[in-house]
Amino acid sequence: MADEFTRIAKYFAPLAGEAGRGLLDDAAVFSPPKNRDLVLTTDQMLEGIHFLPNDAADLIARKLLRRNLSDLAAMAATPLSYLLTTALPPHIGDEWLAAFAAGLAQDQAEYNIRLIGGDSSSSQAHISLSATFIGHTAPGAAISRNGAQPGDDLWVTGTVGDAALGLQARLGKLFDPTGFLTQRSLLPSPRINLPLAGIARAAIDISDGLIQDLGHMCQGAGLAATVHAALIPTSPAAAAQGSKTLESRLTGGDDYELLLAVPPAQEPALRAACGSVQITKIGFFSPGPPGAKILDSDGNSLIFKKTGWQHF
């Protein structure tokens, strides 16, 4: 087993951008982009909580980056760089580390980001990972989750609920013949770099489930949101699992799609901004007690037992 410094030199230093100083200093140093706001976010992934012990190390690495990238996407921020902390139990060896670093390298190239620092530690039993991301926007252009106005439409990117079903498939509780749902659970596609500033008045990424995250938008704006369940975009693989999975799909986490509050007049601009990314109008915001109401095709409110993914 290589020691901490050998590991850093072998696996992580090659991933470092200039600000990372070869991961050989006490901290990263960089000159921030001129006349830009900085956007910072952090997210962790823990074995047994956010991933399964036997998940592939490269996919764990990529999902860690993508979860954070999704938070930047929800602010309409351009990603720049990240810091990484790892706590690894004694049984983790070179094979795992090589795959983990390869996953980081792959998504660094995919998203044009660089590692600039971090911290590594041993752990007693479980793998514990976190990343802190730095992004940037034009001054004042970061999109809050709280800015919805009455009359704004509610839009969502991509399809909703695939990852929740994919997790069930990974746990052996659901048959996923195409592997699509499993893939959506293992490797989300953050909606980064959509030019939504000036178009969306509020945005949030669906990490804890559509209902819960929409609830945050409603609380933040002091508004009600009404969603027509039939309009919620569903992948063919999710649709094939039948309507009994609706609750799972709307309350399961890990979608990493964006919910957007958009004034109706901005629809053409929204469609142009999203380009080839699927975007679907599923409801609207209105005055009323803050909260999300999901209507079935008869216009009745659907009530679910839980609203979404929570940590204690």
Next chain:
Amino acid sequence: MADEFTRIAKYFAPLAGEAGRGLLDDAAVFSPPKNRDLVLTTDQMLEGIHFLPNDAADLIARKLLRRNLSDLAAMAATPLSYLLTTALPPHIGDEWLAAFAAGLAQDQAEYNIRLIGGDSSSSQAHISLSATFIGHTAPGAAISRNGAQPGDDLWVTGTVGDAALGLQARLGKLFDPTGFLTQRSLLPSPRINLPLAGIARAAIDISDGLIQDLGHMCQGAGLAATVHAALIPTSPAAAAQGSKTLESRLTGGDDYELLLAVPPAQEPALRAACGSVQITKIGFFSPGPPGAKILDSDGNSLIFKKTGWQHF
């Protein structure tokens, strides 16, 4: 047990600075200080690795902040704000959280820093914490650990080895009648805000033990360092433990004092910059195979079994 969002609102949102948006958004947003370099560092603290299960929550919080502040101190950076991740097992309740938040609040005031974001999760069994700190310096003024030149003197702040002995006291292996050593282990004093730019050519904080961290300075500069053991500043409490503790004191971690490479002509400026902070010349850098040599009072090299704290 309060849920994740209630906990954030109750314990962490009151600690948030403006950039943190009440911890209610997907990310922090701020306009970086004009014409400054940004300095970023991250450090974690894990139960059973970096602290003991029964350590007081407020001291754990403060040490987490201070470990990171020490990294900023080693770059001569001014601290600005931080992001926090917590992973807490189910048995952690309101009492622990209240004490933890109180510790954060105390050191936020002490060091004039603000919480601006974070992530909270459950964990299976152990507490896992990390913080990412943002600081700033004048452009190009961050001090690297690699900049020592032949002929530079080696200086160290404070006293060395107290925390290593304090850890032994906390484990019941050593009698610490005054409690001084224990306190130095539980609550380090990062040497933040010393105006060392233009005075020190290299700096590192002693987190892994003097010998190991000095070794990093030597490797980075491609130089040898010679240290006279008798010159290494020792607190009265550490001295009372006798000379047999020398190896522990020089290889134990958690001192969070600074090692500095300073040209001899800068000694008056160094003393002025350090003000009331104790500063001691303990050796010098010279051409030679990169590495640290510790000499006893007869001029013989001391050989130790281990060089410092490492994670695997």
